[in-house]
Amino acid sequence: MIKFIDFQTQYRRIKENLLPQIEIFLGSGNYIMGKQVYELEEQLSKYVGRKYCLTCASGTDALLIPLMALNIGINDAVFVPSFTFFATAESVSLVGATPVFVDVEPNSFNINPAHLEYQIEQVISENKLNPKAIIPVNLFGVIADYNKIYSIAEKYNLFVIEDAAQSFGSTLENKKSCSFGNLSATSFYPAKPFGCYGEGGAVFTDDEDLYNRMYSIRVHGQGIDRYVNERIGLNARFDTFQAIVLLEKLKIFDDEFNQRRKIANKYSTSIKTLKCPVEPYNQKISWAQYSVLADSKDYREFYLNKLKEKGVPTGIYYPIPLHLQKAYEFLGYKKGDLPISEDLADRIFSLPIHPYMNDDEINYIVEILNN
């Protein structure tokens, strides 16, 4: 049976090393923020090449904590792509700020810098909200166009928060994802490229002052003393158990990353009937999803049914762009406002991809699609 993601095979691979540590952990009593959490933070900051890593309870918290640390809130505008997972915009709303939706590029699926600048100018001319930050998303693992994004960010004095929930491990000319934002957020949700066995996330930065504020926000805005609260924070602590799991998974991560790339490459060279994603020439990407485009919504339906009949699981990431979600109705966007995001939502779907797929499985899927 073909799996969309194969957690079980991966578990069998790390089980022997993992289980004795879990037993010690269960007897230790240090269930939350134990020493392995700090060890993981040290290893991850080295891995992605940043001064500070702050783990936290989810990828959503990893976006929320930077926004809180930057004091972004009511009357502030934060620019986000419309074609992404809901949490990118939700974190902005949770601090009381307003997400301003930006259309994406048809090939990379990432935020369109020209439209970003257009939306910033719109907000400035309306004179109601203060532009504060941009949250580019590295969708499906492809690193966004940070050169252009930073030239815009500098022009308008905006922070850049990299949403790297799907791109842990991706590189652009040897610079790793999670090193592109003033602050960078990733997620350890199981289905992400670097997933744990529950919820988790991390923020990266080189800024000591921001790191210290985020460190405090992670645990209810605590000061040096635990029961001295300096600011409003969260309960966003990280479980020791998840850190132990991730320390073990980090050892096999590069190998898994290369396997994913091999599978994506096989798909891209053999599928003839659909528009396949291309790895940018100067990037190595994590392939959080392998997403293809059908010619129309009806064709997508046709392919999805065909794959379902033959027992191949699929997903649609994402069927509704955020500016048309019911939750954001109050912002007044309408159909036609962000045409590329809307078109992608109608035609995109994702094929199974995980490091443990074999050639037979890939060929089976390719044949269904090519016939």
Ligand SMILES: *Cc1c(COP(=O)(O)O)cnc(C)c1O
């Ligand atoms: C998964 C995801 C998040 C949120 O991460 P959680 O760990 O599920 O809270 C944020 N942004 C993007 C782009 C994601 O894919």
